[in-house]
Structure formats: C-alpha cells, structure tokens
Amino acid sequence: MEFKDKFAEYIEYTESNLKKYNALTESESAQKNLIDAMNYSLEAGGKRIRPVLVYAFTEAFGGDYRSAAAPASAIEMIHTFSLIHDDLPAMDNDDFRRGKPSCHKAFGEAMAILAGDALSVLPFEIISDDKTLSDAQKVKIISVLSKAVGRNGMIGGQVIDMENEQRDDVYEANLRNMYRHKTGELIAVSCVMGCICAGADENSIKIAADYGYKLGLAFQIIDDILDVTSTTEELGKPVGSDAEENKTTFVTLYGIEKAQGIADNITCEALDCLEKLGNNEFLKELTEMLLNRKN
Amino acid sequence: MEFKDKFAEYIEYTESNLKKYNALTESESAQKNLIDAMNYSLEAGGKRIRPVLVYAFTEAFGGDYRSAAAPASAIEMIHTFSLIHDDLPAMDNDDFRRGKPSCHKAFGEAMAILAGDALSVLPFEIISDDKTLSDAQKVKIISVLSKAVGRNGMIGGQVIDMENEQRDDVYEANLRNMYRHKTGELIAVSCVMGCICAGADENSIKIAADYGYKLGLAFQIIDDILDVTSTTEELGKPVGSDAEENKTTFVTLYGIEKAQGIADNITCEALDCLEKLGNNEFLKELTEMLLNRKN
Numbered sequence: 001m002e003f004k005d006k007f008a009e010y011i012e013y014t015e016s017n018l019k020k021y022n023a024l025t026e027s028e029s030a031q032k033n034l035i036d037a038m039n040y041s042l043e044a045g046g047k048r049i050r051p052v053l054v055y056a057f058t059e060a061f062g063g064d065y066r067s068a069a070a071p072a073s074a075i076e077m078i079h080t081f082s083l084i085h086d087d088l089p090a091m092d093n094d095d096f097r098r099g100k101p102s103c104h105k106a107f108g109e110a111m112a113i114l115a116g117d118a119l120s121v122l123p124f125e126i127i128s129d130d131k132t133l134s135d136a137q138k139v140k141i142i143s144v145l146s147k148a149v150g151r152n153g154m155i156g157g158q159v160i161d162m163e164n165e166q167r168d169d170v171y172e173a174n175l176r177n178m179y180r181h182k183t184g185e186l187i188a189v190s191c192v193m194g195c196i197c198a199g200a201d202e203n204s205i206k207i208a209a210d211y212g213y214k215l216g217l218a219f220q221i222i223d224d225i226l227d228v229t230s231t232t233e234e235l236g237k238p239v240g241s242d243a244e245e246n247k248t249t250f251v252t253l254y255g256i257e258k259a260q261g262i263a264d265n266i267t268c269e270a271l272d273c274l275e276k277l278g279n280n281e282f283l284k285e286l287t288e289m290l291l292n293r294k295n
Numbered sequence: 296m297e298f299k300d301k302f303a304e305y306i307e308y309t310e311s312n313l314k315k316y317n318a319l320t321e322s323e324s325a326q327k328n329l330i331d332a333m334n335y336s337l338e339a340g341g342k343r344i345r346p347v348l349v350y351a352f353t354e355a356f357g358g359d360y361r362s363a364a365a366p367a368s369a370i371e372m373i374h375t376f377s378l379i380h381d382d383l384p385a386m387d388n389d390d391f392r393r394g395k396p397s398c399h400k401a402f403g404e405a406m407a408i409l410a411g412d413a414l415s416v417l418p419f420e421i422i423s424d425d426k427t428l429s430d431a432q433k434v435k436i437i438s439v440l441s442k443a444v445g446r447n448g449m450i451g452g453q454v455i456d457m458e459n460e461q462r463d464d465v466y467e468a469n470l471r472n473m474y475r476h477k478t479g480e481l482i483a484v485s486c487v488m489g490c491i492c493a494g495a496d497e498n499s500i501k502i503a504a505d506y507g508y509k510l511g512l513a514f515q516i517i518d519d520i521l522d523v524t525s526t527t528e529e530l531g532k533p534v535g536s537d538a539e540e541n542k543t544t545f546v547t548l549y550g551i552e553k554a555q556g557i558a559d560n561i562t563c564e565a566l567d568c569l570e571k572l573g574n575n576e577f578l579k580e581l582t583e584m585l586l587n588r589k590n
Contacts, residue, residue: 030458030472031451038446085412089385090404109385113408114453117380118446120412124419125441128434135430139423142437146420151333151413156326158409163325177325 003285007052013066014051017073018042021126037107037115038122041080044098049219050075050190052286057194057208060280070130071141071193074123078149079186081119084112086158096237120149133197140196148189157181170248179220180213187219188212204277211273211283214266219290221263224249225256226295235295267291298580302347308361309346312368313337316421332402332410333417336375339393344514345370345485347581352489352503355575365425366436366488369418373444374481376414379407381453391532415444428492435491443484452476465543474515475508482514483507499572506568506578509561514585516558519544520551521590530590562586 001009022042024035051072055065087094087102088109095105104112123145127138147153160178164170191212195205226235227242228251242249250259267287274283296304317337319330346367350360382389382397383404390400399407418440422433442448455473459465486507490500521530522537523546537544545554562582569578 025447028447028451030455031446033458034446034451034454081412085408088408090383090408110457111454113380113383113385114450116412117376117415118450120415121441121445121450124437125445128438128441135434138434138437139430142419142433143423146416146423150416150420151326151329152320152323155409155413155416156323156329159329159406160325162405163328 003282003289006282007286010052010055010065011048013055013069014048014072014076017069018076021070021073022077022122033107033111034114034118037103037111038080038119040106041084041097041103041115042077042119044080044100046079046098048076049290050079050186053187053190053212054194054197056280056283056286057191057200058197059194060277060283061195061198061200061204063194063198067132068194068197070127070133071145071197072190074127074145075186075190075193077119077123078145078154081116082154082158084116084119088112091158098237137196137199141193144189144192144196148185152181153185153189154182157183157185164248165245172250172253175248175250175253176217179217183220184213184216187216207273207276211270211277214270214273215287215290218263218266218270221250221259221266222291222293224251225259225263226293227251228256230294263291298577298584301577302581305347305350305360306343308350308364309343309367309371312364313371316365316368317372317417328402328406329409329413332398332406333375333414335401336379336392336398336410337372337414339375339395341374341393343371344585345374345481348482348485348507349489349492351575351578351581352486352495353492354489355572355578356490356493356495356499358489358493362427363489363492365422365428366440366492367485369422369440370481370485370488372414372418373440373449376411377449377453379411379414383407386453393532432491432494436488439484439487439491443480447476448480448484449477452478452480459543460540467545467548470543470545470548471512474512478515479508479511482511502568502571506565506572509565509568510582510585513558513561513565516545516554516561517586517588519546520554520558521588522546523551525589558586 022035022038024032028035054068054072054075058065058068083097084103086092087097088104094102096102103115107115124142127141130138133141149155157178160181164174164178188209189212191208192205195208224242227239227249230239232239250262254262270287271284274280274287317330317333319327323330349363349367349370353360353363378392379398381387382392383399389397391397398410402410419437422436425433444450452473455476459469459473483504484507486503487500490503519537522534522544525534527534545557549557565582566579569575569582
C-alpha cells in the first residue's frame with residue numbers, strides 16, 4: 001500500500017475510535033456539556049501523529065494495528081488534555097487553537113479545566129477495559145504511558161518551559177531538556193506502546209524509544225524554524241510568536257540555517273534507528289514528511 | 296487492637312507512603328517546584344478516610360493491608376488533585392484549604408493546574424509499577440479507579456454540581472445524583488479496591504461498593520448539616536457558606552432535623568451492608584465515627 005493511503009487509513013481509524021471511546025451514554029445526560037467539551041477539542045483535528053506512530057510501530061513488528069486502538073486513542077486524548085490546559089488563561093492564555101476558539105473560550109474556563117481532567121484519566125479506563133490486549137501488555141502500557149505524561153514526562157516539561165521563561169540564560173541543554181520532556185516523551189511512548197502491542201523485544205523497544213525522542217526533538221526544532229519562516233496562513237497560527245514572547249529557541253540560539261542543519265542531523269539519526277529496526281518504509285516516509293512539513 | 300490504634304496505624308502508613316511515592320529524585324531537579332506543590336497539598340492533612348477504607352477492606356477480607364499501599368496512596372492523590380483544581384479561581388475560588396493557603400495561592404495558578412494534573416496520572420504509575428499485586432489485580436483496580444474519577448465519576452459530579460448551581464429547581468434526586476458522583480464514587484472505589492487487593496469475590500465487592508455509596512451520601516448530608524450547626528473553629532472552614540452561595544442542600548430542602556434523620560437512616564443501611572460482609576468491628580466503628588463527627 002502506498003504511504004498516503006496507509007496514512008489515511010490510520011487517520012480514519014483514529015477518528016472513528018476517538019468518537020467511539022468518548023460517545024455520550026444514556027446514563028450521562030447530566031454531563032452532556034462536559035462530554036461535548038471533550039469532543040470539541042478531540043475533534044479539532046491536528047496531525048494525529050501520535051496515534052499514527054502507535055499503529056505504524058504495531059505493524060512494523062508484525063502486529064495487527066487494530067489491536068492498538070486503545071493506546072492509540074489514549075495518547076491522542078492525553079495530547080488533547082495537555083492542549084486544553086495549556087491554552088488556559090493562567091497558562092499560555094491562547095484564545096484560538098487550530099483556527100477555532102480554544103476550549104475555555106467555547107465552554108468556559110471551569111468546564112475546560114474539567115474536560116482536560118477527564119481526558120487525563122479516560123486513557124487509563126480504555127486501556128484497562130480493552131478486549132484484545134493481555135493484562136501484562138496493559139500494565140506495561142499504563143506504566144510507560146503514565147510516566148511519559150507525569151511529573152517527569154510531559155507535565156514536567158511544561159514546568160521546565162515555565163521556569164525557562166523566567167531565566168535570561170537558557171542554553172541548548174535547557175532547551176533540549178524541555179523539548180525532550182514536553183514533546184519527546186509522548187512521541188517516544190507512542191512508538192513504545194506500538195512495540196508492546198506487537199510483542200516486540202526489549203532491545204527493539206529501546207531503539208523505538210530512541211527514534212521517538214529524536215523525532216520529537218527534530219519536530220520541535222522545525223517548529224522553531226517555521227515560527228519565523230512560515231506565514232500565518234500556512235501555519236494556521238500566528239507566526240513570530242516566539243520572538244514576541246522573547247522565547248529562547250534553536251533559531252534564537254543559532255539562526256535559521258544552523259537550526260535547520262541540527263534538525264537535519266537529528267532526522268538522520270532517527271532514520272538510523274529505523275534502519276536498525278529493519279527499515280520500515282512507512283516510518284521512513286513519515287519521518288521525512290515531518291522534516292519537510294510546512295505547518 | 297483497639298479502633299483508635301488501628302486507625303493511627305493506617306494513617307501513619309498512609310503518610311509515609313505518600314512521601315515515598317512522591318519523593319523528589321535526582322533527575323527531576325528542574326521540576327522541583329512542581330513536586331513541592333504536589334507535596335504541599337498532599338501533606339495538607341485531611342481525614343485520610345479513603346486510604347483508611349482501602350486498608351480496612353483489604354484486612355476485612357483477610358489480606359495484608361500493606362499489599363494495598365499503591366491503591367490507597369492513589370486514591371488520596373486523586374482526592375488531592377480534585378481539591379487543588381476545585382479551589383482554582385475559575386472553579387470555587389477558595390484561597391484557603393484546611394487553614395493553609397490553597398495550592399494556587401502558595402505556588403501560583405499555572406503551577407497548581409499542573410500539580411493537579413500530575414496528581415491525576417501518578418496514581419496509575421504507582422499502581423502499574425507495584426511489586427505485590429498481580430497484573431490481573433492491577434488491571435481491575437485501574438479500571439474501577441479510572442471510572443470512579445472520570446466523566447461518569449467524580450469529575451462528572453463536579454459538572455453536575457456546576458449545572459445544579461445554574462438551576463432554581465434542584466430536587467433531592469438531583470442532589471443525590473451529584474453527591475453520588477462527586478463524593479460517593481471515590482469512597483465506593485476505595486472499598487472496592489481493598490476487596491480486589493484481598494481477592495474478595497464479586498458479590499462481596501458489590502456489597503462493599505454499596506456500603507461505600509451509602510457512607511459517601513451520609514458523609515455529604517452531615518457536611519450539609521455541619522455547615523449550619525458547627526462553628527468555624529470546629530469545622531476548620533467558614534460555616535454558613537452553603538446559604539451564602541444559595542446552594543440547595545439536604546438542610547435547605549428538609550431542615551436540620553429531617554436531614555439528620557435521613558443521614559441516620561442511610562448510616563443504618565451502610566451498617567446493614569457491613570453485617571452482610573461479616574460485621575467487621577473496625578469498619579463499624581469507623582462508620583459511626585463519621586456519622587457523629589463534628590468537622
């Protein structure tokens with residue numbers, strides 16, 4: 001199957017599962033607004049890179065990607081929960097997300113806090129209730145996922161981001177540490193969960209995680225570059241916001257050209273990881289697509 | 296062992312486990328403020344009723360209560376996460392909690408949101424990484440816990456509470472539905488998790504859950520009564536806040552005397568559940584203590 005057809009198939013499966021797992025049930029009529037708020041943000045789109053990685057890694061190790069529906073949906077819910085809370089007035093105070101009013105603008109601040117909260121625990125419900133994975137797989141997946149989200153994962157990364165903003169002396173090491181936590185952990189754990197669904201061995205899981213961290217870092221550096229080289233139209237959000245907020249990025253540290261060189265190098269390292277895993281064609285094309293993206 | 300000694304033993308084990316599970320590790324120096332904020336709220340005290348119930352039900356079914364350290368700590372973390380987010384300006388806007396500045400007053404609003412978020416996922420990490428429970432027990436515990444917290448559990452209850460506040464026509468059924476979700480679910484799941492740790496049968500688990508829902512409802516009605524009959528000193532928080540906020544409670548619906556009668560009846564029903572489970576002396580005394588409490 002061609003890359004773009006496979007990609008479309010994964011996306012379609014992702015969308016239909018997100019709908020299914022967060023459908024309103026009869027007993028929850030009193031919580032309709034909450035579930036509407038959760039779905040509003042879940043359906044806001046985005047690249048769905050994380051679930052696609054879960055599916056691609058499941059298939060790369062010989063598994064049926066449909067067996068990974070729960071962890072793939074879970075990681076997108078976690079990502080969405082983080083965006084809802086990130087946009088809150090007390091955090092980044094963003095009124096728009098992907099061209100639509102952000103969750104707290106559409107549903108009010110209290111409901112947005114609760115929608116994010118509910119999306120932070122629903123992942124553990126759908127994984128533990130899954131009908132295809134074994135108990136051992138579920139426990140392993142919940143262990144790696146909760147760590148990737150928590151105080152030493154994505155949430156920790158948001159704290160490091162906040163602390164960096166208070167400082168005048170942010171170096172590459174601080175930036176890398178922040179990106180690794182804030183973006184890298186969820187991307188790496190997506191790859192790892194796919195491996196677990198397919199029953200891959202520990203060494204392969206390690207290489208898959210390594211690939212994920214590298215992909216996440218390259219992804220973030222390219223974000224830094226697009227913030228100065230793209231147009232608001234292409235990017236779907238205001239460009240130049242990093243400079244406006246006086247943020248240290250790979251571009252402010254090294255300039256566009258050198259930042260691009262670093263992103264290229266890290267992407268090559270990510271491709272090397274894939275080679276060690278047997279050179280999966282879909283993952284190779286996905287990696288290159290993410291490097292060459294315009295938004 | 297006497298009730299108060301057993302109670303003290305459970306509390307001590309709870310406190311030491313909360314410290315252990317949320318200790319700062321070397322690799323997390325950049326997230327020190329986050330972990331301080333989490334511990335600040337975890338250490339703020341409170342009755343620790345939920346972990347005590349986990350331990351008591353584990354022992355009631357012949358298990359070693361120490362084997363329930365992970366779920367007992369988990370439920371207190373979830374409770375703490377809900378208090379941190381409840382106190383936020385966009386929610387109840389409470390500056391104080393148990394006589395101390397609330398988390399967002401002490402650490403800022405952004406850090407309080409993130410501390411709550413981190414406390415919502417850490418429970419799943421410590422349960423999945425536990426060394427004494429089997430994979431089957433962990434999956435079952437995570438399934439019941441995530442449901443008790445989520446959109447049709449405690450978080451759903453907060454939404455029902457918000458929606459009730461917008462209405463002029465709140466009846467007993469609405470109030471019971473809100474209390475069952477907002478308070479009952481976490482209390483019931485505490486009892487259920489204790490049963491699972493001890494390997495209790497499904498029928499006993501059902502009765503234990505029923506006991507928990509009744510205890511939670513009686514607990515909440517007594518809260519309604521104490522809000523008008525207690526003193527600020529005794530209660531540790533301002534009395535009369537329900538009336539001030541124009542909230543419908545069992546007292547506004549029925550008056551103090553009838554509300555007390557309802558609480559007494561529900562407590563009797565809870566004690567009936569215990570009788571069906573073999574009349575555990577500790578749980579009986581705990582139930583009576585909670586009914587007769589002054590704060």
